[in-house]
Amino acid sequence: MAGKSGARPRSTSLALAVIALTGILLLGTAGCGISSAVDQDAAGKPLELKLAHFWPSGHPIETELVQPWAKEIEKATDGRVKIVSYPQETLAKANDIYDGVVNGVCDIGISCFSYTRGRFPVLEVFELPGIIYNNSKVASRVAWEGIQELNPAEIQDTKLLMVFTTGPGALFTKTPVSKLSDLKGMEIRATGLSAKTLAALGASPVGMAQSEAYESLSKGVVKGNLGPIEVLQGWKQAEVTRYITITPFLYNTLFFVTMNKEVWDSLKPEDQAAIEEVNKEYFDIASGLWDQQNEAALKYAVEEEGMQVINLSDEEIRQWIKLVTPVQQEYIEAMEKLGLNGKEILDTVKALADKYNAQYK
DSSP states (O other): OOOTTOOOOHHHHHHHHHHHHHHHHHHHHTTOSSOOHHHHHHHTOOEEEEEEOOSOTTSHIIIIIIHHHHHHHHHHTTTSEEEEEEOTTSSSOGGGHHHHHHHTSOSEEEEEGGGSTTSOTGGGGGGOTTOOOSSHHHHHHHHHHHHHHHOOGGGTTEEEEEEEEOOSOEEEESSOOSSHHHHTTOEEEEOTHHHHHHHHTTOEEEEOOHHHHHHHHHHTSOSEEEEOTTHHHHTOGGGTOOEEEEOTTTOOOEEEEEEEHHHHHHSOHHHHHHHHHHHHHHHHHHHHHHHHHHHHHHHHHHHTTOOEEEEOOHHHHHHHHHHHTHHHHHHHHHHHHTTSOHHHHHHHHHHHHHHHHHHOO
8 A cells, every 4th residue: 555655556656667668668669660761771771572472482473573573673772672572372362462562461462453353443454355465465565555544543552563464365174175065054263354254155153363273173163264374384283174275365364563652652762763664674574474484384284294275166266256245345334334434445455455466476
């Protein structure tokens, strides 16, 4: 109890002392965190940025894009910016990566826009069926230039560094698909607009990330996949499928490389400019990455895994395209509901596709 002089109990005095000391420590450490590139430079330490993606650590995304790109950025910023990669969903799941960048779970993220269906309505135009891209180089340039022109509101909450695409894809199945009737009711892994496209053809799309496809195919949860040919080798799906049906008019997936907006704004102007220059160089690498992978994977799948390639007849191609073309009209109508000119957006992309198809054959 209190003494005769009215002094506080020792326990109370001790508690107040701890609180006071804690306050002093907090004031003393305020502003010492990694809050800006200026703070880091003053401390003589690099600004270390966490990059999240979902590909395996041995995938070309990591070995041929992320690692050399990160090293070049560190060099271009004189060591002030250092990027540390967290592959294979070790920092964030594939469909959580964009939100992870927005919320600061990761500083930079690479994933697919289509993994968060409905979050990027305008950008779905780059994955519409019925638009033919000769290769990933064409599709990537169409997407990057188109995004600069359209500047959609849906991507203003991060700093978009670059985009790239898979380019045209194909169907990989356990049983042969050479006509529409073969596809009817078949469970096929898909994401985003690919799911709507497959449904229009009579298949049963099952939404899941590429990282889940191997196990689902091996267990028979799905009977096939719609995707870039590279997954046959990069994701080892040639081990669990037997047939490749060539369908260049069905598929294109758009990837983002984006940075937390506050982190970007914290960088020195000269470091921002240096990163932008490095991005220009590595966009050329990223835009053709899937072409190289697709070619190597097709050779591997056929020669080493014994997969069979199926080319649709001209009549089948006409039927398939006729069935998926209404998806474009649905897109136009969806944009109109958002107060946007969907036809103008689609026409912009088609014109860019014609431009770059003529340039990169």
